[in-house]
Structure formats: structure tokens, C-alpha cells
Amino acid sequence: MIIWIQKAIGFAALITLAALGELLTEKSGGLNLGTPGTMCVGAATGFIAAFRYCQAVEEPSVIIILILTLLVSFLSAMLIGLIYSFFTVTLRINQNVVGLVLTIFGCGLAEFLSIYFVQSSSGNVRCDPANRVFTALIPWVSEKLGVVSDLLFSYGFMLYVTIAIAVGMHLVFNKTRIGLNLRAVGESPATADAAGINVSRYKYAASCIGSGITGLAGVYCVMEFKSGAWATADISTIQAFGWMAVALVIFAVWKPLNLLWGSLVFGICYWAYQYLPGMLGIKVSTDLAQMLPYIITIIVLIIVSLGKKKENLGPASLGMTYFREER
Amino acid sequence: MKNSKIAHEPLFHITKRPPMSKLSAFSVRIGAFFAALILSALFVLITIGIDPWTFIKTMIKGAFGVPGAEKADSFSAFWSIFSKDSxxxxxxxxxxxxxxxxxxxxxxxxxxxxxxxxxxxxxxxxxxxxxxxxxxxxxxxxxxxxxxxxxxxxxxxxxxxxxxxxxxxxxxxxxxxxxxxxxxxxxxxxxxxxxxxxxxxxxxxxxxxxxxxxxxxxxxxxxxxxxxxxxxxxxxxxxxxxxxxxxxxxxxxxxxxxxxxxxxxxxxxxxxxxxxxxxxxxxxxxxxxxxxxxxxxxxxxxxxxxxxxxxxxxxxxxxxxxLSKFNTFVMVGVSILIVALENGSMLMANTYGDLGFSPASAKIIVGVMLLLIIGCEFFINYKLAFRSRAAKKEEVTE
Structure with missing residues (x-):
């Protein structure tokens, strides 16, 4: 049971981080279906940076690995976000179409880069020093507190970063002027524009930073979830995680703090196929049990739309292109 | 005061264009296609060093050719493109x-x-x-x-x-x-x-x-x-x-x-x-x-x-x-184009795999093509009006 929850939390943090990025984009009114592609690009570039660095240097320094990996994946994912916002905000192309193309493009790019720089078309490549950095435990609390340590402190630092980002995002959305403006842009760009808010700038910033965060989730996935091993076959796994993150945003009704427990539900469902049958003493097919997160998402989608509460419906202009001169 | 006002004037603004004639819309799209082709050729040249001519030849062969055949100029060779595994x-x-x-x-x-x-x-x-x-x-x-x-x-x-x-x-x-x-x-x-x-x-x-x-x-x-x-x-x-x-x-x-x-x-x-x-x-x-x-x-x-x-x-x-604007006949062309790109670049991957052209590169080429082709829709629906010199002068004298 404890291992199950532990694994669920590890998985939850990963999905939450990706979903936080997507949430930021969606708050500005952009439904970015390029999330899976962005995640793949972030994962590939981050891993390549760490791998190349560890190869080049005899004694890799922990801090440089950390900064290099995170920065590279953040920036490269941001680039994808930049393409997304250029196409949807400046060129006003349909968001769904651009997002889907970016997913195709991003997955291809990730695969290409990893073959080009790491030279492995098949099999795993490992980067152990980076894995050690990402899975390093907090010295004292991780060991001495029994069950509490196992449940809460047996993870790498990214989990806590994720929680911090979620809390930070909640505060920014609800307590600051920037957050208010951002929500205004997402709800009604025309109103925001009339109020003197630079709509394009907010949309650009939200998608770029959001994509960057999503990219971090990609590298987090490689370094901790996949224990520092990278294979091009992982791209399809990451892609599936990306779609789950998109679903999770809806599940959490566009609230950053809801992501935290929402993702936990996803995590428990995700690992249910491994632990639940044994605990209940029944036999369930793995494939059918893996359907659970998707079914739950659909149920939540329906419940959210059933309750006519306006604040649960998500940004009103989500998925729509804003053109000032259009009535 | 006036200077800052001019600085805030954007370099250009975007207006909706009256519906473009079919021919010019088509030529914009063709232009985007060739731009994407050139970009892909450059990408191939830089990453694996294959010259653009070989690239395009291989792409065309992979999409519409016959395996193994070097020349398809004779009559029987022409018919062989209808064979089951061409x-x-x-x-x-x-x-x-x-x-x-x-x-x-x-x-x-x-x-x-x-x-x-x-x-x-x-x-x-x-x-x-x-x-x-x-x-x-x-x-x-x-x-x-x-x-x-x-x-x-x-x-x-x-x-x-x-x-x-x-x-x-x-x-x-x-x-x-x-x-x-x-x-x-x-x-x-x-x-x-x-x-x-x-x-x-x-x-x-x-x-x-x-x-x-x-x-x-x-x-x-x-x-x-x-x-x-x-x-x-x-x-x-x-x-x-x-x-x-x-x-x-x-x-x-x-x-x-x-x-x-x-x-x-x-x-x-x-x-x-x-x-x-x-x-x-x-x-x-x-x-x-x-x-x-x-x-x-x-x-x-x-x-x-x-x-x-x-x-x-x-x-x-x-x-x-x-892309086809829901016109099913246009879809025929677009589908063939996308599949031709995919198959062409798959042949590239099979032929030059040892040089580092992987199936992933094929995906990138398709991705770049799609991005440019959907991007050109902008130029069909909108036009950029650049801030003209005359207007700028007027403001200064104002």
C-alpha cells in the first residue's frame, strides 16, 4: 500500500508539473495541444545536455549538472512555446491545428536530437550522475521519520519544486495584478484589450513560460521516473503523459492547487493495475486497468459541465483566436 | 512627448483581407510549400551533408517511384509504377x-x-x-x-x-x-x-x-x-x-x-x-x-x-x-502531398540511415512542411499594412 502511494506521488508530481505549464497557457486562453511534443523536446534536450556534460568532464559538478539540465530543457521547450504563440497569437491560426502539428514536430525533433547527439537508435543510454542529483534525498527527514519519511520525503527535489510552483501560481493568479490581467485576457480578450492590457504580450509570456515548465516535466520524467535512462522508445510514453497532463488541467477545473490532489488520483489510478488486483485478490487485465485515468477524466469533464457554476468552466475564450478588428 | 508617441506607433498593423482570388491563394500555398522544401533541403544538407538535388530526387522517388529502378523513361517502366509494391x-x-x-x-x-x-x-x-x-x-x-x-x-x-x-x-x-x-x-x-x-x-x-x-x-x-x-x-x-x-x-x-x-x-x-x-x-x-x-x-x-x-x-x-477548408476534393491533393512527404522522407531514412538520417528526421521534415503551410494561411486571410513614411512625417509636423 505504501509503495503504491509512493509511486503514485512520484507519478503525480511529474504530471502536475506538465499540467502546471499547460494551465498557465490555458489561463491566457490558449489550448496548447502541443504539450506532449513540448515535453518530449524538454526531455530530450535536458538529457542530452546532462549526458554530453558528464561525458566531457571527469568529475561532473552537481550544481552545473543541475543548472545545465534544467536551463537547457526550459529554454528549448520555451522555443516550442514561442512557435506556438507566434502561430496562434500573431498569425491567428487555429490553436488545435497548431498544437497537433507541434506534437508531431516536437516528438520528431526529440527523437532526431537524441539520435544525433547521443548516437543510439536503440537501447538505453544512462546518465547516472544526473540521476543521482535528481533522486538525492533530504539528509535527515528522509530516513528517521518512519512512514512519514517514506510517504513524504522519499523523493527527489523536483517534487518540492513542483509544489512550490503550484502554490506560487495560485498566489500569482489570485493575489497579484499580473494574475488578474492574465485571467482577464483568458476570459475576455476584447475587454482586457479595452482596459489597456497588452493581450498579445500576456499570451506570449504565458505560453512561453508555460511551455518551459512543461519541458521541465519532460526532463523530470527522464531523470527520476525513468531513473536517468533514455531511449527513443520513451518518447511515446512521454507523449501519453503529455495527454494525461492536458486532461488533468480539466480535471482540476483550472485551479493550480487542485492539480496537486487531482494528479494524486491520476497517479493512484495509473499504478492501480499493479497493486489493486493483488490487494483485492482479483485478476484484472493490465490494459483495462490502464483505461482508468481516461475514464475518470471523462467523468470529471461531464461533472464539471453539469455543474453550471461559471468559475468551473475554465477560461471563457479558451481555444479561440483573438483578432481586435473582428466583431 | 511627441517622440514617445511615435515610438508607440506599431511598425505595422494587421487587417483582414477581402477574400483572395483562388489563384493567388493557391500560389501563396505553393510558395509556402517550396519555402518549406528549401528549408528541409538545408536541414538535410547541414545535418547529414546530402546535397539538395539528391535529397529532392530521393524524396520524389520515395513518393512516386519504383524500388530499384534507376530510370523510369521506358513505357514498361512507366506501367510498373502501378505494380503492387511500387x-x-x-x-x-x-x-x-x-x-x-x-x-x-x-x-x-x-x-x-x-x-x-x-x-x-x-x-x-x-x-x-x-x-x-x-x-x-x-x-x-x-x-x-x-x-x-x-x-x-x-x-x-x-x-x-x-x-x-x-x-x-x-x-x-x-x-x-x-x-x-x-x-x-x-x-x-x-x-x-x-x-x-x-x-x-x-x-x-x-x-x-x-x-x-x-x-x-x-x-x-x-x-x-x-x-x-x-x-x-x-x-x-x-x-x-x-x-x-x-x-x-x-x-x-x-x-x-x-x-x-x-x-x-x-x-x-x-x-x-x-x-x-x-x-x-x-x-x-x-x-x-x-x-x-x-x-x-x-x-x-x-x-x-x-x-x-x-x-x-x-x-x-x-x-x-x-487545410482543405472542408472541401473534400482539395483533401485529395493535401492527403497525397502529406503522404508523399512521409514516404519520400522514409526512403531518405532507409537509404541514408547510416549517415544519420533517421525516421525521426522524416518526422521533422513533415512537421516543418505542415507548420509553413498552415502558417501561410495568415497571408491569405490577413494583410500587413506597414506604417508609411508619409504618415510618420505628418505626425512629426503635427
């Missing part, structure tokens, strides 16, 4: 599959219903066909095949109508609903795949000895050889549906209702059109065609089922449908 034939066949899914999506998109669940609807249809094929292979051909056809269509339609019902009743977000339905369909297919393969490593073809449920089982063997071609029937049905869909959208009352609902739901309501009814009906049609595509793929192409039956074309078709 790249040309494969491109046509694959493009047909993409085309059918795009045609299926056309009515839904025209209604502004974002059905991104084509992949799942196709799998649902294919699954229905495969299920009958696997379990009722002993039924006579004239019962089994029609039954498979009907079940596939119903499965696809049901898979599409479920999100539509919730959209109609509760206004549930259809984009994400249909997306999730894809994954559920995939998992169901995975379940049956693993169940049926048992201890074997792969399922392989279903009924390889009896050919039960295969499209080819309808021939008695007396027909002419060229007629006994599963691909030909596959393509014929798809072309037929493409034409029918064009007529349906263009000339029927229902097609008109779809257009009205897509343009403005309020207008539709005012005109006495039942929006919910149109929505359910259109999604049923959309899903049914996807299901039909699943049947065709299982029965005439793969003869088995895997969760990759759709090959991601459920998603690619969305781009095709959107």
Missing part, C-alpha cells in the same frame, strides 16, 4: 486512408465540432470488424462481410455519438472528450490483442489460412486478375465516399444545416434548426465513416488489429481537413 502505389493507398478520415471529419469540423477522436473511432470500427473475424470466421462469406461492415460502422458511430450526446445535453468540452475516447479505444484494442495472441509474441494476421473476413474472400476466382485487387476496391470505396460527401455538404438540406450551425448556433435556432439533432446526426455520420475506414483497413489491408491501426492519421487528418 512506392507510387503505396503512396496512393496510404493517401486514400488519410483522405477517408479527413472526409469523415469534414462535416464535424464544418459544424465547428472539434472531433479529434477520429483515431479512436477508427479503432472502434476496426475492433468490431476484427472481433467478428476472429470469433465467427466460420460464417459464410456473404453473411460475415456485410455483418463486419455494419458492426464497424455502428461501433464507429457509437464512439463518436457518446461525446456528441454530452456536448448536446450539457455542453461538455468535445475536444478533450473525444481525445480521451481515443485512449480508451486504444486500451480496448490492446486488451483484445493481448488476449488473442495468448503466449505468442505477436498476433499476426487473423484467419491466414481460410481468409475468412478478408475482403478478398468475396472473389470466386473467375474474375479477371486485375479486378481481384483488394487495394483497388479499397480506393474505389474511398473515392466514392469522397464524392458523396462533397455532394452531401454542398447540395443537401442537411449539409446546409451543418453550415448554418457551424457559422452561428443562434441563427440556426432562429431558423428553426434543431442544433442538437444536427450535432448528433453529423457526429454519427462522422464516426460511421471513421468506423468504415477501420473496417476497410482491417479487412482489406492489415487483416489484423493493433492499436496502431490508425498510424496517427486520426490526428494528421485533422490538419488535412482544416
Amino acid at each position: 512506392y507510387f502505389w503505396i503512396t496512393l493507398k496510404t493517401a486514400c486512408k488519410l483522405l477517408l478520415i479527413a472526409v469523415a471529419l469534414a462535416p464535424a469540423f464544418k459544424m465547428r465540432f472539434w472531433n479529434i477522436g477520429a483515431e479512436g473511432q477508427l479503432l472502434a470500427g476496426g475492433m468490431g470488424a476484427a472481433f467478428l473475424m476472429f470469433n465467427y470466421g466460420t460464417l459464410p462469406v456473404y453473411i460475415l462481410l456485410p455483418l463486419m461492415l455494419i458492426v464497424s460502422i455502428v461501433c464507429g458511430a457509437v464512439w463518436a455519438v457518446i461525446p456528441a450526446v454530452f456536448k448536446a445535453k450539457f455542453n461538455t468540452n468535445e475536444t478533450l472528450f473525444t481525445l480521451m475516447m481515443n485512449y480508451i479505444a486504444m486500451k480496448i484494442v490492446d486488451y483484445f490483442y493481448n488476449l488473442w495472441r495468448g503466449p505468442m509474441s505477436a498476433l499476426g494476421m487473423i484467419n491466414p489460412s481460410t481468409n475468412a473476413g478478408w475482403l478478398r474472400s468475396i472473389w470466386s476466382g473467375k474474375e479477371a486478375a486485375w479486378f481481384r485487387n483488394e487495394d483497388l476496391i479499397f480506393m474505389f470505396i474511398i473515392i466514392l465516399i469522397t464524392v458523396l460527401m462533397y455532394l452531401y455538404l454542398r447540395f443537401t438540406k442537411q449539409g446546409y444545416e451543418i453550415a448554418v450551425v457551424g457559422d452561428s448556433q443562434n441563427t440556426a435556432k432562429y431558423a428553426g434548426i434543431s442544433v442538437n439533432k444536427v450535432m448528433l446526426r453529423t457526429m454519427a455520420i462522422s464516426g460511421a465513416i471513421c468506423g468504415l475506414c477501420g473496417f476497410l483497413c482491417v479487412s482489406s489491408q492489415s487483416h489484423t488489429i493493433t492499436s496502431t491501426l490508425g498510424n496517427g492519421y486520426g490526428f494528421t487528418a485533422i490538419i488535412v481537413a482544416w
Whole structure:
């Protein structure tokens, strides 16, 4: 049971981080279906940076690995976000179409880069020093507190970063002027524009930073979830995680703090196929049990739309292109 | 004070363009295509050092050529492109599959219903066909095949109508609903795949000895050889549906209702059109065609089922449908273009794999092409008005 929850939390943090990025984009009114592609690009570039660095240097320094990996994946994912916002905000192309193309493009790019720089078309490549950095435990609390340590402190630092980002995002959305403006842009760009808010700038910033965060989730996935091993076959796994993150945003009704427990539900469902049958003493097919997160998402989608509460419906202009001169 | 005012004046502003003539819109798109081609050639030149000429030659050969043949100038060589394993034939066949899914999506998109669940609807249809094929292979051909056809269509339609019902009743977000339905369909297919393969490593073809449920089982063997071609029937049905869909959208009352609902739901309501009814009906049609595509793929192409039956074309078709502005004849061209790109770059990957041109590079080339082609839509719909010098001077003197 404890291992199950532990694994669920590890998985939850990963999905939450990706979903936080997507949430930021969606708050500005952009439904970015390029999330899976962005995640793949972030994962590939981050891993390549760490791998190349560890190869080049005899004694890799922990801090440089950390900064290099995170920065590279953040920036490269941001680039994808930049393409997304250029196409949807400046060129006003349909968001769904651009997002889907970016997913195709991003997955291809990730695969290409990893073959080009790491030279492995098949099999795993490992980067152990980076894995050690990402899975390093907090010295004292991780060991001495029994069950509490196992449940809460047996993870790498990214989990806590994720929680911090979620809390930070909640505060920014609800307590600051920037957050208010951002929500205004997402709800009604025309109103925001009339109020003197630079709509394009907010949309650009939200998608770029959001994509960057999503990219971090990609590298987090490689370094901790996949224990520092990278294979091009992982791209399809990451892609599936990306779609789950998109679903999770809806599940959490566009609230950053809801992501935290929402993702936990996803995590428990995700690992249910491994632990639940044994605990209940029944036999369930793995494939059918893996359907659970998707079914739950659909149920939540329906419940959210059933309750006519306006604040649960998500940004009103989500998925729509804003053109000032259009009535 | 005045200086700062000028600085805030944007360099250009964007206005909506009156509808462009078909010819100039077409030339913008062709321009974007060549720009993308040049970009891809540069990418190939820089990353693996293959000159653009070889690149383009290989791309064309991979899309429309014949394996092995160096020159295709003689008459018999020309006809060999119609042989079963020529790249040309494969491109046509694959493009047909993409085309059918795009045609299926056309009515839904025209209604502004974002059905991104084509992949799942196709799998649902294919699954229905495969299920009958696997379990009722002993039924006579004239019962089994029609039954498979009907079940596939119903499965696809049901898979599409479920999100539509919730959209109609509760206004549930259809984009994400249909997306999730894809994954559920995939998992169901995975379940049956693993169940049926048992201890074997792969399922392989279903009924390889009896050919039960295969499209080819309808021939008695007396027909002419060229007629006994599963691909030909596959393509014929798809072309037929493409034409029918064009007529349906263009000339029927229902097609008109779809257009009205897509343009403005309020207008539709005012005109006495039942929006919910149109929505359910259109999604049923959309899903049914996807299901039909699943049947065709299982029965005439793969003869088995895997969760990759759709090959991601459920998603690619969305781009095709959107680029074609829901005109099914334009879709023919766009589908062939995209598949030709894919197959051309696959040949690049097979030929120059040792130099580092992987199938991934092929995906990048397709991605760049698509980005530029959808990007050029901007220049068709909008125009940039640059701040003119004269206007600037006026402001200074003001």
C-alpha cells in the first residue's frame, strides 16, 4: 500500500508539473495541444545536455549538472512555446491545428536530437550522475521519520519544486495584478484589450513560460521516473503523459492547487493495475486497468459541465483566436 | 512627448483581407510549400551533408517511384509504377486512408465540432470488424462481410455519438472528450490483442489460412486478375465516399444545416434548426465513416488489429481537413502531398540511415512542411499594412 502511494506521488508530481505549464497557457486562453511534443523536446534536450556534460568532464559538478539540465530543457521547450504563440497569437491560426502539428514536430525533433547527439537508435543510454542529483534525498527527514519519511520525503527535489510552483501560481493568479490581467485576457480578450492590457504580450509570456515548465516535466520524467535512462522508445510514453497532463488541467477545473490532489488520483489510478488486483485478490487485465485515468477524466469533464457554476468552466475564450478588428 | 508617441506607433498593423482570388491563394500555398522544401533541403544538407538535388530526387522517388529502378523513361517502366509494391502505389493507398478520415471529419469540423477522436473511432470500427473475424470466421462469406461492415460502422458511430450526446445535453468540452475516447479505444484494442495472441509474441494476421473476413474472400476466382485487387476496391470505396460527401455538404438540406450551425448556433435556432439533432446526426455520420475506414483497413489491408491501426492519421487528418477548408476534393491533393512527404522522407531514412538520417528526421521534415503551410494561411486571410513614411512625417509636423 505504501509503495503504491509512493509511486503514485512520484507519478503525480511529474504530471502536475506538465499540467502546471499547460494551465498557465490555458489561463491566457490558449489550448496548447502541443504539450506532449513540448515535453518530449524538454526531455530530450535536458538529457542530452546532462549526458554530453558528464561525458566531457571527469568529475561532473552537481550544481552545473543541475543548472545545465534544467536551463537547457526550459529554454528549448520555451522555443516550442514561442512557435506556438507566434502561430496562434500573431498569425491567428487555429490553436488545435497548431498544437497537433507541434506534437508531431516536437516528438520528431526529440527523437532526431537524441539520435544525433547521443548516437543510439536503440537501447538505453544512462546518465547516472544526473540521476543521482535528481533522486538525492533530504539528509535527515528522509530516513528517521518512519512512514512519514517514506510517504513524504522519499523523493527527489523536483517534487518540492513542483509544489512550490503550484502554490506560487495560485498566489500569482489570485493575489497579484499580473494574475488578474492574465485571467482577464483568458476570459475576455476584447475587454482586457479595452482596459489597456497588452493581450498579445500576456499570451506570449504565458505560453512561453508555460511551455518551459512543461519541458521541465519532460526532463523530470527522464531523470527520476525513468531513473536517468533514455531511449527513443520513451518518447511515446512521454507523449501519453503529455495527454494525461492536458486532461488533468480539466480535471482540476483550472485551479493550480487542485492539480496537486487531482494528479494524486491520476497517479493512484495509473499504478492501480499493479497493486489493486493483488490487494483485492482479483485478476484484472493490465490494459483495462490502464483505461482508468481516461475514464475518470471523462467523468470529471461531464461533472464539471453539469455543474453550471461559471468559475468551473475554465477560461471563457479558451481555444479561440483573438483578432481586435473582428466583431 | 511627441517622440514617445511615435515610438508607440506599431511598425505595422494587421487587417483582414477581402477574400483572395483562388489563384493567388493557391500560389501563396505553393510558395509556402517550396519555402518549406528549401528549408528541409538545408536541414538535410547541414545535418547529414546530402546535397539538395539528391535529397529532392530521393524524396520524389520515395513518393512516386519504383524500388530499384534507376530510370523510369521506358513505357514498361512507366506501367510498373502501378505494380503492387511500387512506392507510387503505396503512396496512393496510404493517401486514400488519410483522405477517408479527413472526409469523415469534414462535416464535424464544418459544424465547428472539434472531433479529434477520429483515431479512436477508427479503432472502434476496426475492433468490431476484427472481433467478428476472429470469433465467427466460420460464417459464410456473404453473411460475415456485410455483418463486419455494419458492426464497424455502428461501433464507429457509437464512439463518436457518446461525446456528441454530452456536448448536446450539457455542453461538455468535445475536444478533450473525444481525445480521451481515443485512449480508451486504444486500451480496448490492446486488451483484445493481448488476449488473442495468448503466449505468442505477436498476433499476426487473423484467419491466414481460410481468409475468412478478408475482403478478398468475396472473389470466386473467375474474375479477371486485375479486378481481384483488394487495394483497388479499397480506393474505389474511398473515392466514392469522397464524392458523396462533397455532394452531401454542398447540395443537401442537411449539409446546409451543418453550415448554418457551424457559422452561428443562434441563427440556426432562429431558423428553426434543431442544433442538437444536427450535432448528433453529423457526429454519427462522422464516426460511421471513421468506423468504415477501420473496417476497410482491417479487412482489406492489415487483416489484423493493433492499436496502431490508425498510424496517427486520426490526428494528421485533422490538419488535412482544416487545410482543405472542408472541401473534400482539395483533401485529395493535401492527403497525397502529406503522404508523399512521409514516404519520400522514409526512403531518405532507409537509404541514408547510416549517415544519420533517421525516421525521426522524416518526422521533422513533415512537421516543418505542415507548420509553413498552415502558417501561410495568415497571408491569405490577413494583410500587413506597414506604417508609411508619409504618415510618420505628418505626425512629426503635427
